[in-house]
Amino acid sequence: xxxxxxxxxxxxxxxxxxxxxxxxxxxxxxxxxxxxxxxxxxxxxxxxxxxxxxxxxxxxxxxxxxxxxxxxxxxxxxxxxxxxxxxxxxxxxxxxxxxxxxxxxxxxxxxxxxxxxxxxxxxxxxxxxxxxxxxxxxxxxxxxxxxxxxxxxxxxxxxxxxxxxxxxxxxxxxxxxxxxxxxxxxxxxxxxxxxxxxxxxxxxxxxxxxxxxxxxxxxxxxxxxxxxxxxxxxxxxxxxxxxxxxxxxxxxxxxxxxxxxxxxxxxxxxxxxxxxxxxxxxxxxxxxxxxxxxxxxxxxxxxxxxxxxxxxxxxxxxxxxxxxxxxxxxxxxxxxxxxxxxxxxxxxxxxxxxxxxxxxxxxxxxxxxxxxxxxxxxxxxxxxxxxxxxxxxxxxxxxxxxxxxxxxxxxxxxxxxxxxxxxxxx
Amino acid sequence: xxxxxxxxxxxxxxxxxxxxxxxxxxxxxxxxxxxxxxxxxxxxxxxxxxxxxxxxxxxxxxxxxxxxxxxxxxxxxxxxxxxxxxxxxxxxxxxxxxxxxxxxxxxxxxxxxxxxxxxxxxxxxxxxxxxxxxxxxxxxxxxxxxxxxxxxxxxxxxxxxxxxxxxxxxxxxxxxxxxxxxxxxxxxxxxxxxxxxxxxxxxxxxxxxxxxxxxxxxxxxxxxxxxxxxxxxxxxxxxxxxxxxxxxxxxxxxxxxxxxxxxxxxxxxxxxxxxxxxxxxxxxxxxxxxxxxxxxxxxxxxxxxxxxxxxxxxxx
Numbered sequence: 001x002x003x004x005x006x007x008x009x010x011x012x013x014x015x016x017x018x019x020x021x022x023x024x025x026x027x028x029x030x031x032x033x034x035x036x037x038x039x040x041x042x043x044x045x046x047x048x049x050x051x052x053x054x055x056x057x058x059x060x061x062x063x064x065x066x067x068x069x070x071x072x073x074x075x076x077x078x079x080x081x082x083x084x085x086x087x088x089x090x091x092x093x094x095x096x097x098x099x100x101x102x103x104x105x106x107x108x109x110x111x112x113x114x115x116x117x118x119x120x121x122x123x124x125x126x127x128x129x130x131x132x133x134x135x136x137x138x139x140x141x142x143x144x145x146x147x148x149x150x151x152x153x154x155x156x157x158x159x160x161x162x163x164x165x166x167x168x169x170x171x172x173x174x175x176x177x178x179x180x181x182x183x184x185x186x187x188x189x190x191x192x193x194x195x196x197x198x199x200x201x202x203x204x205x206x207x208x209x210x211x212x213x214x215x216x217x218x219x220x221x222x223x224x225x226x227x228x229x230x231x232x233x234x235x236x237x238x239x240x241x242x243x244x245x246x247x248x249x250x251x252x253x254x255x256x257x258x259x260x261x262x263x264x265x266x267x268x269x270x271x272x273x274x275x276x277x278x279x280x281x282x283x284x285x286x287x288x289x290x291x292x293x294x295x296x297x298x299x300x301x302x303x304x305x306x307x308x309x310x311x312x313x314x315x316x317x318x319x320x321x322x323x324x325x326x327x328x329x330x331x332x333x334x335x336x337x338x339x340x341x342x343x344x345x346x347x348x349x350x351x352x353x354x355x356x357x358x359x360x361x362x363x364x365x366x367x368x369x370x371x372x373x374x375x376x377x378x379x380x381x382x383x384x385x386x387x388x389x390x391x392x393x394x395x396x397x398x399x400x401x402x403x404x405x406x407x408x409x410x411x412x413x414x415x416x417x418x419x420x421x422x423x424x425x426x
Numbered sequence: 427x428x429x430x431x432x433x434x435x436x437x438x439x440x441x442x443x444x445x446x447x448x449x450x451x452x453x454x455x456x457x458x459x460x461x462x463x464x465x466x467x468x469x470x471x472x473x474x475x476x477x478x479x480x481x482x483x484x485x486x487x488x489x490x491x492x493x494x495x496x497x498x499x500x501x502x503x504x505x506x507x508x509x510x511x512x513x514x515x516x517x518x519x520x521x522x523x524x525x526x527x528x529x530x531x532x533x534x535x536x537x538x539x540x541x542x543x544x545x546x547x548x549x550x551x552x553x554x555x556x557x558x559x560x561x562x563x564x565x566x567x568x569x570x571x572x573x574x575x576x577x578x579x580x581x582x583x584x585x586x587x588x589x590x591x592x593x594x595x596x597x598x599x600x601x602x603x604x605x606x607x608x609x610x611x612x613x614x615x616x617x618x619x620x621x622x623x624x625x626x627x628x629x630x631x632x633x634x635x636x637x638x639x640x641x642x643x644x645x646x647x648x649x650x651x652x653x654x655x656x657x658x659x660x661x662x663x664x665x666x667x668x669x670x671x672x673x674x675x676x677x678x679x680x681x682x683x684x685x686x687x688x689x690x691x692x693x694x695x696x697x698x699x700x701x702x703x704x705x706x707x708x709x710x711x712x713x714x715x716x717x718x719x720x721x722x723x724x725x726x727x728x729x730x731x732x733x734x735x736x737x738x739x740x741x742x
Contacts, residue, residue: 199632200446202546202569202605207633271431272547316525318545320568 001043001418002026004036005379008048012055013352014368023053025375028418032371048379051412054351056088056376058358058367060256060304061232062329066109068097073309073396078329079118081395083414083422085330086378088119089359089366094126095153101126101137103145110146118421122364124151124178127166133157136166139175148362149230151178154279158184160217167225180232181218181239182280186210191320193283197266203320206281208236215239219246219253230361231255233306235280237290244299254361257291258306259328259335264401274315274322275401295353296345302358305332309397327397331388333380334407341408375418384410431553441553441562442735444571445612453616457581459734466503467729476742477506482538483531484510490542492701493565497540500732528552536560538736546570561739569603574735575700576609578728580617582720583655585727586696590614594621596650598681599659599708600630606700607659615639625649626681629670646681653691657698658683658708674707684710688718696720
């Protein structure tokens with residue numbers, strides 16, 4: 001199918017393009033910008049006047065809940081949510097049940113996802129068997145089955161020797177290791193940032209040093225093991241400074257932040273709002289400001305949704321007993337635009353944090369709409385504002401602290417391999 | 427952030443969940459009302475008919491004898507019907523969720539829920555969930571709040587010291603885990619006490635506690651010097667030997683209230699404790715049984731304060 005996208009503002013962060021150019025898609029790839037290629041006959045013309053066309057979003061953390069947690073969400077519901085959010089490629093963490101530590105599980109997930117014909121799924125393999133942090137997972141086999149990197153999701157490896165060896169082993173094959181820094185002893189039992197709000201509300205706390213002590217260990221181990229480290233979900237100002245320093249020293253390290261932490265802080269917990277119970281915890285305003293500054297100066301490479309759909313029952317509980325996490329894959333674009341507007345960051349660089357940069361960290365063919373690239377696109381109206389309500393979400397999880405927010409960016413079309421997979425008639 | 431969930435649209439008390447954010451007038455009104463109930467205990471018939479026909483459910487998700495008993499006595503003296511439920515040992519162990527339990531009890535037309543729960547914030551969840559006719563009283567939630575304790579402590583202080591606006595008050599011990607400390611701090615800062623101090627080792631003080639309007643002391647002698655009121659906190663036995671404290675003996679040596687230490691406070695200083703006391707751990711027996719201790723008065727006043735809270739919530 002040939003598609004002519006007419007009159008749009010084309011933004012391609014990889015090439016730094018932000019221009020008014022028509023776009024021509026043929027045979028699933030971007031055939032041309034500006035002028036139609038010879039003998040191009042459009043099967044469909046999309047009038048995109050006033051709309052932005054950018055690469056489909058690449059989300060570094062989307063829990064699809066399969067296998068094992070189908071009562072929370074299914075591949076169908078979450079893949080639909082992804083394309084409704086303009087996300088065309090996503091990495092899913094291995095914290096399923098059973099965890100993604102066997103090639104057969106990964107193959108099954110990939111083939112199920114593929115048959116849905118929506119977003120592309122890139123599984124993260126478990127770094128250790130059963131995520132238990134004792135024995136290495138079969139990384140080479142898992143990579144062959146389709147894993148793009150290895151991770152422990154939110155389960156830290158306590159034994160530093162295992163962690164070091166896992167990094168060495170991964171780096172033998174050049175596999176990236178994605179880890180969220182959190183010291184399990186320092187974080188034990190905690191549910192909120194160790195600051196004014198937890199003190200007032202009497203919530204068991206997780207100190208910032210739980211993140212920084214673990215990050216320091218990780219950076220040193222990765223350096224010694226020669227591993228490609230991707231640090232997931234930074235939450236503290238100190239951690240941003242540590243990554244900035246490591247990058248200045250030439251260490252091969254990248255990092256991301258969850259979109260919640262770009263906007264919210266501990267104060268948003270209000271009167272025990274369990275929708276603000278997240279991992280890592282929402283920290284102080286100072287931390288949030290440092291995360292935003294880190295994004296703006298490129299210390300933080302990518303923004304992800306850290307999508308975690310949950311059933312309402314596990315949120316309708318006292319804060320500390322509720323399950324942490326929020327549904328967010330559909331909000332990634334809007335919340336990124338909101339940050340860009342507030343911080344005065346040009347759209348082309350802001351979109352880079354959710355398209356080309358995560359794609360290059362994941363080393364997948366995505367995140368650009370240069371001529372010849374696979375036609376995975378997101379078409380949105382940057383001027384339209386949408387009000388977030390539970391009913392507006394496709395995800396089976398309705399658990400988000402952003403209910404009631406008016407956010408910029410209405411997704412109009414999502415295309416995968418040149419096919420329209422989501423279309424918002426309104 | 428939404429409206430303070432414990433006040434109704436007219437600014438009157440709908441639930442009592444925490445002292446934080448309550449206007450001074452409401453606190454004074456509760457204390458004044460409590461004063462009017464003090465003599466009920468001295469009558470032959472220790473009852474007033476203010477809550478006749480109302481049912482008060484004591485919902486204790488965490489074991490408690492003292493608080494539950496005083497709430498029960500308070501409700502009975504107001505002529506309410508009292509139902510005690512120790513949920514720690516019943517439905518929750520059968521897998522019923524907190525809100526299912528509340529729905530069931532609401533269907534029994536409870537007017538008032540007195541809730542004790544191990545999780546901070548649980549009474550907020552219940553208050554959001556019950557119908558507008560029902561009232562929730564927080565009888566202690568996690569480390570967060572124990573508002574009736576904070577009020578009875580305030581009542582005790584007012585009884586002995588009359589005026590809050592000249593007082594130095596030291597709160598000593600495990601502030602980190604203490605809902606009693608948090609509620610007392612909020613009560614004192616709201617009532618105008620100019621010098622509220624917390625005293626304890628760094629391991630037992632929460633991060634940024636000075637944001638609550640207190641001065642922080644890590645030295646007991648300096649912390650209680652010239653104080654008018656010393657509020658001792660209970661240190662749970664299970665916290666005594668581990669990462670927070672090395673031993674009872676060492677804690678007592680550094681932070682225990684002995685007669686020698688008490689002499690550093692003002693000569694007419696009073697000593698409070700929420701009970702149950704650990705003799706020889708946070709407080710010396712000579713102090714606990716001494717003339718400056720008002721620990722048993724706190725218990726007596728606690729009943730009047732709880733009567734005041736229940737009757738005010740019931741609109742009487």
